[in-house]
Amino acid sequence: MIGKQIRLERIINRNTRRTIIVPMDHGITVGPIDGIKDMKDAVNKVAKGGANAVIEHKGAVEDGLRGEGPDIGLIVHLSASTSMSVYPNAKTIVCSVEEAIRLGADAVSVHVNLGNGEEKNMLKDFGKITYEARSWGMPVVAMMYPRGEKIKDEYDPEVVKHAARVGAEMGADIVKVSYTGSTESFREVVEGCFVPVVIAGGAKMDSDRDILEMVKGSLDAGGSGVSIGRNVFQHRSPEKIVRAFAALIHENSSVEEAMEIINS
Numbered sequence: 001m002i003g004k005q006i007r008l009e010r011i012i013n014r015n016t017r018r019t020i021i022v023p024m025d026h027g028i029t030v031g032p033i034d035g036i037k038d039m040k041d042a043v044n045k046v047a048k049g050g051a052n053a054v055i056e057h058k059g060a061v062e063d064g065l066r067g068e069g070p071d072i073g074l075i076v077h078l079s080a081s082t083s084m085s086v087y088p089n090a091k092t093i094v095c096s097v098e099e100a101i102r103l104g105a106d107a108v109s110v111h112v113n114l115g116n117g118e119e120k121n122m123l124k125d126f127g128k129i130t131y132e133a134r135s136w137g138m139p140v141v142a143m144m145y146p147r148g149e150k151i152k153d154e155y156d157p158e159v160v161k162h163a164a165r166v167g168a169e170m171g172a173d174i175v176k177v178s179y180t181g182s183t184e185s186f187r188e189v190v191e192g193c194f195v196p197v198v199i200a201g202g203a204k205m206d207s208d209r210d211i212l213e214m215v216k217g218s219l220d221a222g223g224s225g226v227s228i229g230r231n232v233f234q235h236r237s238p239e240k241i242v243r244a245f246a247a248l249i250h251e252n253s254s255v256e257e258a259m260e261i262i263n264s
Contacts, residue, residue, distance in 0.1 A: 003137030008173065010106040011053040011073035011139065012196070018219075018249045019174070019198060020242060021141070022046045023055040023229040024064075025077040025109075029088075035233035039064035042233050047072040049242025050250075053106065055141070055227070058095045061103045075141055076100035078129060079111035079122075089147050090118035093125045097132040107173075108133060109141035114163050116148020123170070130171030141227070142172035143200070154178060157185040164193040176200055176227045183217045190222040201228030208241070208262050212255045215248050225249050237262070 012019045024036050024043070036042050043054055043064045053073030056064055061076065078100070079091040091111045100108045110129050112122045126142070133140045144167040146159035153159070157180040167175035172195060179199045180186045190197050199218045205211050211231050218226075226245060235241040244261045247253035 001137060004139055004173070007106045007137070008139050010071075011075060012174075012224075013052060013250055016250045017196070017224065019052045019196075019225040019227075020050065020245050020249055021053045021055060021075065021176075021198065021225070021227040022051045022232050022242070023077075023109075023227055024060070024233060025055050025057050026229060027060065028057055028080045028082060030083050033230075033234070035230070035238070040066055042238070043072065044069050045238040046232060046242050049239040050246040051232075051242050052225075055109050055229075058099060058103055073106040074104060075107040075109050076103055076105040077109045077111070079109075079125075079143075087118060089113040089116045091122055091125075093129065097129060097136055097138055101136060101138065105138070107139035107141055109143060109176075110172075111143040111145075112167070113145050113147040114166065115146050115151040115159070119148065123166075126170050134171065139173040140171065141174045141176060142167035142170065143176045143227075144172075145178065145200075155180055157188050161189040161192045164189050164197055168193045168195045174198060174224070178202065179214050179218055183221045186218055186221040186223065196224035197222075198225045198227045199223060201226065201231040204230045204234055208244075209255065209259060211241075212244060212248065212258050215245060216255050216258075219248060240264075 055075040078095045080094045144163040146154045164175045164177050174196050240262050244258040247258045
């Protein structure tokens, strides 16, 4: 498993054991939205801020290649669906682990929505991916969301901690879930999951303080960092918001200290 350990060190800070991941896989889901129209520029900005890794679909990897700037880990996303679909919660596997390796990936990611009619197919695909990834020594990031007909509230701590546990038991190395709203409730999620847990950012937020408070709350609960997209690449200064995250996540700074970075 030395290969997996080496790759994990490219996407997780080896000293803090925490990570800042910036997903940029939104193009397939919702199209060329602001912030990721120019992938190279988007990756450059978050790399300069100190992000540990980005998540991209296979076709965007070449477009995001950079000839300068600091290194950043590459996670290739294997799942897809579009907002135009009749079943947008049904994710389909569109890339293999082997193809991701050929693209130079340090890890792969999959998206699984639980609580809908396609859950069984997504879990089946998830199982195949973790099997292939284990064979290649490739880390897996699992985006686990309770979304579907049976889910009343996708932020309910009971369903979020269940989703996180599913990701861990299926073989993921990092599990990404939504924040449950408080340190106390999110601690239940982390304590029930035996692999590192990172939080999603969700829809674009208007307040920098709100998102920093959310990140700090997740860390205080034992979380291992963030996997936040739109609230980074659509920020007025993606580099500064990533630097603020880095202060919280890797330096244990306060929210006030992180706010000073953004406002400087």
